[in-house]
Amino acid sequence: MSAASANPQQDANPSLPGAATGTTSRRSKRFDRWLEARIPPSASITLSQRNIFIFPTRTGFAYSGLLLLLILGAINYQASLVYGMAFLLGSLFLITILYTFRNLSGLTFELVSHRPAFVGENLEFSVRVVRPKQHPREGIQLGWPAGDKQWAELFETSTDVARLYVPAERRGLHNPGRLLVETFFPLGLLRAWTWIDLDARGLTYPKPIFDDYPAQGSGNRTDGSLIDPAGSEDFTDLRVYQPGDPLKHVLWRSYAKSDDLMVKNYASYVEPRLWFDLESLPGGLEERLSRMAGLALKAVREDREFGARIGPRVIAPAKGQQHLDQVLRELGLYGVH
Amino acid sequence: MSTKAPAVGVAYQIPRNSLALLMVAQLVVIIPHTLQLSVWIVAVALFCGLWRTQIYRGRWNYPNSWVRAALVVISIVGVGLGAATGGSMSFSLEAATSLLVLAFALKLLEMKNRRDAYLVIFLSYFVISTQFLFDQSLPVALYEMFATVVVTAALVGLHQLHSQVRPLASIKLATWLIAQAIPLTVVLFLLFPRVGPIWSVPMPGGHQTGIGEHLTPGDVASLSQSDELAFRAVFKSRIPAHRDLYWRGLVYSQFAGGTWSVGTSDITDLDAPARRPEEAKPQSAETMAQAAEGLASIDYQVMLQPTGSDWLYALDVALPRTPTLYRTDDYRLVNNTPVLSVMRYDVRSYPDLLMSPGGLSLRQRYVETALPEADNPRIRELATQLWQQTGEVEAFANAVMAQIREQPFYYTLQPPKLPSDNSIDAFWFDTKRGFCTHYAGALVFLARAANIPARMVGGYQGGEINPITGHLVVRQYDAHAWVELWDEQAGWQRFDPTASVAPQRIEEGLDAALSSTDRASLPTLSALRLADWESLTDALQWLDSLEHRWNLWVVGFDANQQAGVLRELLGKVEPWRIALALLFTGAISLGLAAAIVFWRRRAEPLAPEVKLFQRFGRLGASAGVPRAPHEGPSSYLPRLAQEKGLVVEDMQGCVEDLEQVMYNSSADQNPAERQQALRRIRQQLRRLQVRLALSN
Structure with a gap:
């Protein structure tokens, strides 16, 4: 799918993406490299002490401040039970480490499916989360840094499929980066998190520009069938009546002459099949791709048969969603991969 | 990265589950404080709670800024006025607690997002802890434990499923968390190094209980109505007989208008020279220790309930063995600060040691024989007469006590009211009904009228042995007053005229000495405690032993006791040993919790x-x-x-x-x-x- 990888326009256009970098804004390059070695990309990842990080939250630090205050109070007032309270809350903090860690530990993440999107829309990724059967989990969030976070509901059922949306910003097949999985359960004092790479690839189509069909070449009229035999516009020929033919079409005059009941055959002229050629559309490459996406959508909406020439690739004329998907896919990947 | 994605909306709201628990937690946390706080503060807190409940139910709206401002102003002015009328303009602990509780209640009204919830929860933990500055008893500790669970449940609820209201699940998890935290808490409690106060802080101005610096006959009688605990004592060896348990607290040397008052006594200064040549030097600890050599001694530890005053109770003649204690020249023990929480101190007493072997100074002699001018003429006459008959201190005292025995004197908790003028005459010759202070007062007056140095001593007499832990329990109804007379040869001698009128009081305790009408006048619990109901007494004693152990091991666990425990556990008290022990036991208790948390049932066998x-x-x-x-x-x-x-x-x-x-x-x-x-x-x-x- 990458005959156009040497397309000179690719480098000329600064808006074209290179390799997808989803999350570098939040993490340093060095950390990324380390993470790459520690949690390599995989279609399915099970969390364990190898790949879970844990650290106190701001609330956790505030809590530690409270503990310090209590200890100071206990020292100054020489109140044993204030000591006791401080120690209890401190121990609670330590116990919470186990709980927060366990909340993520043992979870398995797997990319189930993805739905392509146009630039400006959201890519949808479905991520299946499976927990070990014995321990219900609560308060687990996951999401790509660029998109919204979702809750994984793993309390009653041991499997949940989270639908995650990531803004589709550039045309092409992109890795949305590492998926953040985090939890603050049970007390919000600690955050356990991990960045996993599910090797997800989201296909983004060019943002469609809707316009009229371009003038079709003259040769196109003969290309393929012109006539819809079931139409009702033009009379074509006569044939013998068959039960079920509309009475309107019966040629009563000829019935008077002979015993044969004849019906008139009508046909409609169909619009000729369309051909879209990337090269012949106006504008720069991205604009042309967008226009073509718009044309393809329009044609499918109007249930027209169309073929497409996208660079060296020729897609034979056809109709329907599957055809559209194929064309859009070519448009999305054109010159990118 | 054109848009920074906002987190899911619910993440910033407080789940209803948690909100309900937060409101319950606030109520639970404030309830015990109602004992210390003014009524209006409780009212404001309840009002805020009601308002928040109505918001929760969707009936009312959040208060607008005017209402909130008004509430804040009312609170600050109220606390300020309270502090001003309370006498001290200083920022007392009570005022601080009031402000804390008010801030806590007001915060409820603007609790909307997670940050507010965290703040309220942390404040709750703080308010729970401040309660311990006022009371560290076992019931309070248990209650606050419950409160901690509820507050923690609210915190848990903040991070649980958002789709359902399941407060019970939150409470269950919180209970689990706290239960698992307890072993580690115990380890920290035992091993975490305890240090002395870093700076001085306002202390709770606790109510004064027990006997006071002024004693009017009848005061002790009213103390007898109370079964409140005064102190517990743990004896290293056998507990002395009931009749020998005179717990010296205060010495009353001044008498005026029917009231006995504490004189000015000085803390014994070991090296100070006598202030005047003729003034006898108070006995120094060193000479006292020399004198005590070879004498029988009693070692014991006292756990005194908070009294709000600095004097302590001990058997005669007491030598303090705890560093913060001082001995006064009238052989009392005082602490360097008022006793505001349960205080434990070690004492060694020498029952046979002479008091003031150096004799009385002129000043002391003057103070201990002083009487108001020309009152109680009849008893003065009696004193002169008895002195002429006896001419010797002990014989004089015995003669007085013989009169008490032989004449129709009665021992009662409900003595008739005495006039403030000539009160002793009225008691001795007319009413003849009184409590220990009446008899002690009369004897001191008689002795002073005969020019014998005499003083009244107040404290407790007796106590009840708890058979479970073997400690002695002294309650307010054991309060007592007796007399010390100066004998040139024998020094200060103890005489107890109450023993003459009601010998059972001294031999067995108050109950034995009470008449049925006295007993009927007692509050129910005191009466029940005094009565001989076996099953109830057993239960009460069991509770007492529990409370005693609590005080001994938890409330009274200080640097001293910690050092003892560490010596026993580690052999030597060295920082690295403590650190190692802390690490080791901490790891064990955390490991225990981890084992529970990560323990999984074996997977079901496959079909x-x-x-x-x-x-x-x-x-x-x-x-x-x-x-x-x-x-x-x-x-x-x-x-x-x-x-x-x-x-x-x-x-x-x-x-x-x-x-x-x-x-x-x-x-x-x-x-x-x-x-x-x-x-x-x-x-x-x-x-x-x-x-x-x-x-x-």
Whole structure:
């Protein structure tokens, strides 16, 4: 799918993406490299002490401040039970480490499916989360840094499929980066998190520009069938009546002459099949791709048969969603991969 | 990265589950403080709580900024006024607590997002802790433990499922968390190094209980109404007999207008020279220790309930063995600060030691014989008369006590009221009914009228032995007053005129000395405690021993006791040993919790058909054709056969069997047929194994 990888326009256009970098804004390059070695990309990842990080939250630090205050109070007032309270809350903090860690530990993440999107829309990724059967989990969030976070509901059922949306910003097949999985359960004092790479690839189509069909070449009229035999516009020929033919079409005059009941055959002229050629559309490459996406959508909406020439690739004329998907896919990947 | 994605909306709201728990927690936390706080503060807190509940139920709106501002102003002015009218303009602990509780209540009204919830929860923990500055008893500790669970449940609720209101689940988890935190808490409590106060802080201005610096006959009688605990004492050896347990607290040397007051006594300064040549030097600790050599001694530890004053109680003649204690020149023990929480101190007493062996100074002699000018003429006359008859201190005292014994004097908790003028005359000659202070006062007056140095001593007499832990319990109704007379040879001698009128009081305790009308006048619990109801006494004693152990091991656990425990556990108290012990025991208790948290029940055994299906997959995989996740038996078999070039028509039945037993619900299956099918599948798989092996 990458005959156009040497397309000179690719480098000329600064808006074209290179390799997808989803999350570098939040993490340093060095950390990324380390993470790459520690949690390599995989279609399915099970969390364990190898790949879970844990650290106190701001609330956790505030809590530690409270503990310090209590200890100071206990020292100054020489109140044993204030000591006791401080120690209890401190121990609670330590116990919470186990709980927060366990909340993520043992979870398995797997990319189930993805739905392509146009630039400006959201890519949808479905991520299946499976927990070990014995321990219900609560308060687990996951999401790509660029998109919204979702809750994984793993309390009653041991499997949940989270639908995650990531803004589709550039045309092409992109890795949305590492998926953040985090939890603050049970007390919000600690955050356990991990960045996993599910090797997800989201296909983004060019943002469609809707316009009229371009003038079709003259040769196109003969290309393929012109006539819809079931139409009702033009009379074509006569044939013998068959039960079920509309009475309107019966040629009563000829019935008077002979015993044969004849019906008139009508046909409609169909619009000729369309051909879209990337090269012949106006504008720069991205604009042309967008226009073509718009044309393809329009044609499918109007249930027209169309073929497409996208660079060296020729897609034979056809109709329907599957055809559209194929064309859009070519448009999305054109010159990118 | 054009837009920074906002987090899911619910993340910033407080789940209803948690909100409900937060409101309950606030109520639970404030309740015990109502004992210390003014009524209006409780009212404001309740009002805020009500408002918040109505918001929760969707009836009312959040208060606007005017209402909130008004509430804040009312609170600050109220606390300020309270502090001003309370006498001290200084920022007392009570005022601080009031402000804390008010801030806590007001915060409820603007609690909207998570940050507010965290703040309220942290404040709750703080308010719980401040309660311990006022009261550290076992019931309070248990209650606050419960409060901690509720507050923690609110915190848990903040991070639980948002879709359901399940406060019970939050409470259950919070209880679990706290239960698992307890072993580590105990370790920290025992091993975390305790240090002395870093700076001085306002102390709770606790109510004063027990005897006071001024004593009017009748005061002690009213103390007798109370069964409140005064102190507990743990004796290292045998507990002395009831009649010898005179717990010296205060010495009353001044008498005016029917009231006895504490004189000015100086703390013994070991090296200070006598202030005047003729003034006898108070006995120094050193000379006292020399004098005590070879004498019988009693070692014990006292756990004094908070009194709000600095004097302590000990048996005569007491030598303090705790560093913060001082001995005054009238042989009392005082602490360097008022006793505001349960205080424990060690004492060694020498019952046979002479008091003031150096004799009385002129000043002391003057103070201890001073009497108001010209009152109580009749008793003065009696004193002169008795002195003429006896001429000797002990004989004089005995003569007085003989009169008490022989004349119709009565010991009662409800003495008739005495006039403030000539009160002793009125008691001795007219009413003849009184409590210990009446008799002690009369004896001191008589002695002073006869020019014998005399003083009244107040404290407790007796106590009850708890058979469970073997400690002595002294309650307010054991309060007592007795007399010390100065004998030039024997020094200060103790005389107790109450023993003459009610010897049972001294031998056995108050109950034995009470008449039935006195007993009827007592509050129920005191009466029950005094009565001889076996099962109830047992229960009360059990509770007392529990409370005693609590005070001994928890409330009274200080640097001293910690050092003792550490010596016992570690051999020597060294920082690295403590650190090591802390690490080791901490790791054990955390490991224990971890074992519980990560313990998993063994996975349920797989059903036989699932095992067979897995075996099928393994067979294919070892032949180089692994089963794809989506393939069932009937689609995997043909692919496997094709890739390995096998003819498997005869296995069709096996695949059908397998799908039958795997996918039909077990309720529809005939057990016998099922077993047969499983057997057939097993056979077929064995054959497949052989064929796959041959095909390679």
